[in-house]
Ligand code: ADP
């Protein structure tokens with residue numbers, strides 16, 4: 001059974017709707033990531049689960065127990081939910097040890113010590129026990145905030161843009177570290193972020209949010225390779241659409257030749273004009289390739305280079321290639337395609 005059930009909830013601020021018909025579930029021990037642009041309703045969703053935001057429709061249950069429904073709200077302090085806030089909100093005048101113990105301060109001192117030491121070991125900060133927050137790096141502060149939220153052993157942990165103030169390298173490393181810590185402690189968590197890498201690194205399941213609704217709830221792999229709509233495809237990852245005409249079962253005629261989707265059939269009749277999504281990792285720089293294109297832009301990314309290429313028709317493609325082979329802007333390249341996971345949307349239906 002799901003530990004957290006958010007069922008068709010709606011929230012408003014005055015006249016404006018922040019969430020509508022918003023549903024998802026998280027199974028015990030799993031991490032869900034809500035990914036979406038700023039203003040999409042991510043923080044509002046967490047506040048509703050915490051009990052700070054009343055809901056106008058629907059229901060929120062934790063471990064089968066109703067927490068919120070219209071006109072009924074279990075107060076935040078009586079919900080088995082912990083929270084890691086965006087700004088971490090550590091108490092500057094308390095040490096690391098005291099910060100972590102704040103939520104369990106009414107328990108016997110010996111129990112507090114045991115919990116704090118155990119958590120410090122898990123987050124790798126035993127040597128920082130007596131320091132004050134200003135004596136820690138951003139990443140260390142983040143781990144203290146996480147340990148503090150875990151100390152009361154909440155059934156559910158919520159993290160709101162936990163790494164937003166950190167630089168990109170640290171963010172990436174912490175996403176994996178925090179995921180491992182959550183898994184090690186058997187936590188069930190919901191993390192919200194507007195960084196795709198973070199959501200994909202941390203979430204067992206990812207929800208794509210825009211304008212107060214969930215557009216798709218799925219594994220990171222499926223979100224990327226099987227977006228359910230054009231909207232999801234354009235919110236997640238990079239890519240371009242090329243035009244194709246559907247022939248029989250999953251075969252398309254396009255300007256890069258006849259391509260075939262091995263994995264699924266399309267219900268549309270032959271002759272339907274479709275937009276086919278090509279991700280940068282679908283397009284290969286391949287001297288044996290049959291399609292020529294001109295390099296019009298390149299962005300070196302260390303391991304890889306992202307090329308923008310133009311086909312003779314003017315259509316642009318993106319290709320991610322190992323940076324060992326270096327092409328110059330203006331050069332002709334031969335392209336091959338690795339179209340394992342084709343995604344195509346009918347032009348007329350718009351989805
Ligand atoms: P996110 O966390 O995804 O950036 P929020 O949940 O903060 O999104 O906001 C969702 C929508 O609700 C936005 O349009 C935002 O402007 C609005 N909103 C958020 N908080 C308030 C508030 N306290 N009063 C009025 N409107 C708000």
Ligand code: MG
Nearest residue numbers: 042043044161
């Ligand atoms: Mg927010």
